[in-house]
Amino acid sequence: MQIIRPPEVHDVIIIGSGAAGGMAAWNLTRQGVNVLILDAGTKFPRHTYWTHVKPWEWWRRLDKGGRPPRFELDKKEQPYETPEGRTFDLIRVWGRGGKTNIWGRVSLRYSDVDFLGPARDGWEIPWPIRYKDIGPYYDKVDQLIGVCGGEDDQDTLPGSKYHLPAPAPRCGEQLLKKAGKTIGINIVAGRRAVLTRPHNGHPQCHYCGVCGRGCDVGAFFNSSDFLLEPAFQTGRLKIIDNAVAARVLNDRSGKASGVQYFDRHTKQELEVRGKVIVVAASCIDSTRILLNSKSTEYPNGIGNSSDVIGRYLVEQVRFHMYGFLPELMGAPTQNDDGIGGAHIYLPRFNNRDGQKRDYLRGYGMQFWGGGAQSNASFAKKLPGFGVELKQAVRKRYPALVALHPYGEVLPRKDNRVTVDPARTDAYGVPIAKITYAIGGNERRMIAEMYDSAEAILRAAKAEILPFERGWIDTLGSAIHEHGTCRMGEDPKRSALNRYCQFHDVKNLFCVDGAAFPTCTEKNPTLTILANAWRATDYLAGEMKAGRL
Amino acid sequence: MKSRRQALRTAASAVAALPVLGQHRHSAASPAPAEPYKTKWATAEEMRALAEVADLIIPRTDTPGASDAKVQEYIDYALAGDPKRQAAIRAGLGWFRGLPADKRVATLQTASENPRTPNGRFFQMMKELTIDGYYQSREGLAGELGWNGNTFLPEFKGCTHPEHKG
Numbered sequence: 127m128q129i130i131r132p133p134e135v136h137d138v139i140i141i142g143s144g145a146a147g148g149m150a151a152w153n154l155t156r157q158g159v160n161v162l163i164l165d166a167g168t169k170f171p172r173h174t175y176w177t178h179v180k181p182w183e184w185w186r187r188l189d190k191g192g193r194p195p196r197f198e199l200d201k202k203e204q205p206y207e208t209p210e211g212r213t214f215d216l217i218r219v220w221g222r223g224g225k226t227n228i229w230g231r232v233s234l235r236y237s238d239v240d241f242l243g244p245a246r247d248g249w250e251i252p253w254p255i256r257y258k259d260i261g262p263y264y265d266k267v268d269q270l271i272g273v274c275g276g277e278d279d280q281d282t283l284p285g286s287k288y289h290l291p292a293p294a295p296r297c298g299e300q301l302l303k304k305a306g307k308t309i310g311i312n313i314v315a316g317r318r319a320v321l322t323r324p325h326n327g328h329p330q331c332h333y334c335g336v337c338g339r340g341c342d343v344g345a346f347f348n349s350s351d352f353l354l355e356p357a358f359q360t361g362r363l364k365i366i367d368n369a370v371a372a373r374v375l376n377d378r379s380g381k382a383s384g385v386q387y388f389d390r391h392t393k394q395e396l397e398v399r400g401k402v403i404v405v406a407a408s409c410i411d412s413t414r415i416l417l418n419s420k421s422t423e424y425p426n427g428i429g430n431s432s433d434v435i436g437r438y439l440v441e442q443v444r445f446h447m448y449g450f451l452p453e454l455m456g457a458p459t460q461n462d463d464g465i466g467g468a469h470i471y472l473p474r475f476n477n478r479d480g481q482k483r484d485y486l487r488g489y490g491m492q493f494w495g496g497g498a499q500s501n502a503s504f505a506k507k508l509p510g511f512g513v514e515l516k517q518a519v520r521k522r523y524p525a526l527v528a529l530h531p532y533g534e535v536l537p538r539k540d541n542r543v544t545v546d547p548a549r550t551d552a553y554g555v556p557i558a559k560i561t562y563a564i565g566g567n568e569r570r571m572i573a574e575m576y577d578s579a580e581a582i583l584r585a586a587k588a589e590i591l592p593f594e595r596g597w598i599d600t601l602g603s604a605i606h607e608h609g610t611c612r613m614g615e616d617p618k619r620s621a622l623n624r625y626c627q628f629h630d631v632k633n634l635f636c637v638d639g640a641a642f643p644t645c646t647e648k649n650p651t652l653t654i655l656a657n658a659w660r661a662t663d664y665l666a667g668e669m670k671a672g673r674l
Numbered sequence: 675m676k677s678r679r680q681a682l683r684t685a686a687s688a689v690a691a692l693p694v695l696g697q698h699r700h701s702a703a704s705p706a707p708a709e710p711y712k713t714k715w716a717t718a719e720e721m722r723a724l725a726e727v728a729d730l731i732i733p734r735t736d737t738p739g740a741s742d743a744k745v746q747e748y749i750d751y752a753l754a755g756d757p758k759r760q761a762a763i764r765a766g767l768g769w770f771r772g773l774p775a776d777k778r779v780a781t782l783q784t785a786s787e788n789p790r791t792p793n794g795r796f797f798q799m800m801k802e803l804t805i806d807g808y809y810q811s812r813e814g815l816a817g818e819l820g821w822n823g824n825t826f827l828p829e830f831k832g833c834t835h836p837e838h839k840g
Contacts, residue, residue: 180824181810185751189711294832304840333827453838459820464830498821502809506802511731511786512779516818519809523819 130396136162136364137669139385139400141371141415144224145651146638147406148349148357149658150665155362157666162398164369164387166407167221169350170195170340177334177342181500194339197221197228204551206410207559214441214560215602216410220390222365223350224408225605227340230467231347232492232649233273233319235264235285235656239478239488240646247486250438250537251614253643254624255657261285263656271347271655272325274465276315282488283314283473290322292469296462298496298527299470301451305586306472311578313472316492319347319652320465328352335463336500346465369396371411372555374403374419374428374634382428382634388553395553402633402665402674406658409439409607409640413543414558416611416636429611429628435621436544438537438609439560440645443568443598447529447579448495448504449588454525462497472582474647476574485570489533490647491579496527507591522589529582531575534647536567537609562601572598606650611640626661633674637661711747714754716764721746723767728804730782738813740804748807749800759799766796 137160140147151161176194179187199218208214219225238257245252261284267273268288275289292315295303299313306313320337321330331345344351357363368390375384375397384399405412416435419428427435472491477483504526505519541563545556576595583590614620617629626641628634637658639650668674713721728740728749740746753760773781785793786801808814815821833839 178824180812181815182812184810185748186711189751293830297833297835297838300833300835300838300840304838307840333830334824336824459822461822461825461827463823463825463827464832469832498819498823500810500815500821500823502805502815502819505805505809509786511782511797511801513733513735516732516735519805520819 127394130394132398134399136160136398136400138162138402138404138665139164139398140404140406141385141412142166142224142406142408142638143222143354143365144219144349144406144408144638145226145654146408146658147404148223148226148353149655150404150406150637150662151363152353152357153659153662154666155357155360158362159666159669160362161357161364162400163354163363163365164371164385164398165220165222165365165367166370166390167219168367169222170197170227172340172342172344175340175342177336177339197340204557206557207549209559209561212561212563213600213602214562215600216560216607217602217605218408218411220370222354223348226348226651227350228338229348229651230494230649231318231320231337231465232467232471233268233275233317233652234283234471234473234490234648236260236646236648236653237282237284239282239474240644240648243487243646244644249486251612251616251619251643254613254615254620257284259624260653260656260660263660264652267652267655267659270326271319271352272321272328273317273319273652274322275317278314280312280314280473281478282475282490283317286317289317290325292316293320293322293465295469296464296497297454297457297460298451298462298525299468299493301453301586302493302527302582303470306582309581309585311472311475311582313470316468316471318465318467321345322465326352331465333461333463333465335466337466366398370553371407371415372418372553374405374415376419376421376423376428376631378423380423380631382631388555393553402635402669404662404665405611405634405636406638408638409610410543410558410560412636412638412640413610414545414556417543417545418556424630429621429630429634431630432618432621434619435611437539437542438612438643439541439543439562439607440535440537440609441562441602441607442532442604442645442647443535443564443572443601444530444532444604445572445575445598447576447583447593448591449527449529449583449586450522450525450591451527452525452587452589456521457524459498459524462499467494468492468496476578483570483574485567485574486536487534487567487571487644488647489531489571489575492530492532493528494530498524499526504591527583527586527588529579531579532604532647532649533568533571533575534645535564537612537644538565543610560602564598564601569596572596606639606645608639608642608645608650611636612643613641614643625664626657627664635661635665711744711751713747713750715760716746716750719771720764720767721750723771724749724763727767727770727782727800728807730779731801731804732808732814737818740808743808743811743813745804745807745811748811749803752803752806762796762799766793766800769793769796
């Protein structure tokens with residue numbers, strides 16, 4: 127097939143339309159820049175969501191041939207590899223808005239405990255930015271997208287100024303807060319990008335509780351409704367659907383000149399030309415694109431003279447612990463859906479409370495899945511069967527609480543994404559190979575995470591569902607990949623400067639989670655939005671000054 | 675208490691925000707499936723045995739039991755693409771059907787206490803499938819457990835018990 131190469135030169139080409147790409151497009155178009163987005167999928171039409179399909183209707187509908195929209199990319203359509211016995215669960219959403227269509231909506235600002243972590247303990251490179259650099263952007267993001275939460279700032283969780291009202295805690299959450307207090311653990315209101323009142327023209331949440339199926343009214347932040355639609359209204363945004371980006375192209379001078387992509391379905395090869403290229407395809411896909419962008423000028427992949435691209439992959443460790451609270455055993459069932467997921471959060475308290483630990487960095491804790499759920503999976507771990515089992519389930523059903531600690535994983539050189547020319551996808555482009563393992567620091571932290579979760583449940587006098595100490599969820603399952611195209615002050619040890627601009631290639635930027643030198647214990651989307659806003663302010667300024 | 679009118683108003687504004695009215699159907703407007711379920715792999719005899727084992731795990735009491743909620747159909751559906759687990763269940767059902775009727779409960783009890791034996795594994799599989807099927811059915815989830823979620827609420831009240839507060 128002949129390669130299609132339209133002659134038009136776009137101001138900025140953005141690869142990806144999720145939190146990072148959407149923010150870049152929104153911020154650049156409103157500043158007068160013409161933007162082209164390459165999106166690997168299409169728009170997910172809200173009226174097709176199965177948001178209000180009851181559990182008992184779900185499988186019967188499937189049986190009759192009905193299908194809910196498929197958000198998650200099929201691993202068979204776009205495979206990746208891991209070494210034998212080292213699973214990494216990579217969740218990708220190709221299509222308008224990416225993972226923000228189905229994200230967990232936990233919106234926690236990083237603090238200087240996070241930004242200064244590496245500088246203080248000396249493990250790997252420091253962040254090139256501090257809270258004072260990104261704080262104003264957090265303020266703007268909170269006001270733009272709407273984040274509900276409390277007013278309980280602390281050194282690991284700053285910036286509650288613009289919060290929408292926090293949703294009322296559920297019974298189990300109140301009781302866990304109370305129990306935490308008795309052992310000096312301060313559980314606070316959760317911070318979530320869910321609209322607890324109408325905001326910027328978006329409707330408020332109607333508390334149906336199944337946000338993971340996509341919101342049928344757009345009452346939580348998603349890039350498509352909150353960023354791309356307003357960007358379209360400027361008349362400066364174009365999106366090419368089903369455009370699977372393969373490589374960033376460069377000219378003889380070493381400047382980025384365009385993007386090679388393939389039509390997802392026809393597999394036609396195409397190229398678009400741009401003055402500036404912004405990579406925002408989410409951590410692993412962005413990394414794969416960069417590593418595949420080899421040329422005479424960049425034999426190791428574009429922007430990779432430091433050889434850090436692909437390395438220092440970080441993704442959090444987590445596990446799950448469940449219990450039943452005595453006050454709620456046999457209580458009347460309530461509607462516990464709320465905003466879907468936890469209304470409370472336990473901010474990091476370790477390695478900042480004056481007590482010495484045998485590991486670096488920290489963990490926080492989420493609490494989703496408590497109270498009346500739309501199933502009773504916990505019953506599988508109760509003993510026996512028959513009337514006794516049935517009664518035991520009914521008694522415990524309203525009393526369920528769930529604890530989910532998330533811990534930071536340290537960056538290591540050999541935790542990495544690589545590409546092998548011999549292993550290619552349907553378009554002939556090398557696929558990603560993800561090699562990832564945790565080490566002693568994480569195992570020591572996990573031991574304390576287990577102790578803390580158990581201590582909270584014991585303080586609440588809960589009946590604890592049996593668990594296996596030390597077990598962790600599949601690596602990758604936190605869906606918070608970072609580090610493989612990190613920013614830093616030292617061009618020998620980082621790919622990007624503090625504005626996500628490549629040290630090697632001035633008209634190339636990477637603004638997604640790949641740019642973060644550490645993963646912290648927190649959910650990253652809010653920081654991705656703030657950082658992409660900051661980076662593209664710089665980009666727009668450089669363009670206006672004629673330096674790009 | 676918020677009025678019913680407010681609840682309806684929230685629901686109406688939510689529906690009005692949908693891009694294509696009419697193509698979207700909420701569950702309340704969807705008729706219950708009329709046609710009977712077509713089995714995927716289990717024989718009629720196996721369906722009866724699935725119902726019998728499921729009823730031993732979650733029996734009818736003052737509320738419906740597993741087979742009242744057609745858990746056997748859920749199990750047949752859930753294993754439709756999984757020949758390995760079909761074979762395990764099929765073998766287990768064969769064993770179970772061979773037991774004298776008056777020994778079935780006691781034998782299942784023994785199996786439940788020996789999770790590493792083949793019968794123990796069969797029991798655990800059946801227990802898990804029955805729990806998934808029953809507690810996601812209308813009878814089990816709404817009827818037995820009182821779940822009333824995945825709906826429209828104008829506000830979320832959360833905990834209203836002063837004694838739960840710290």
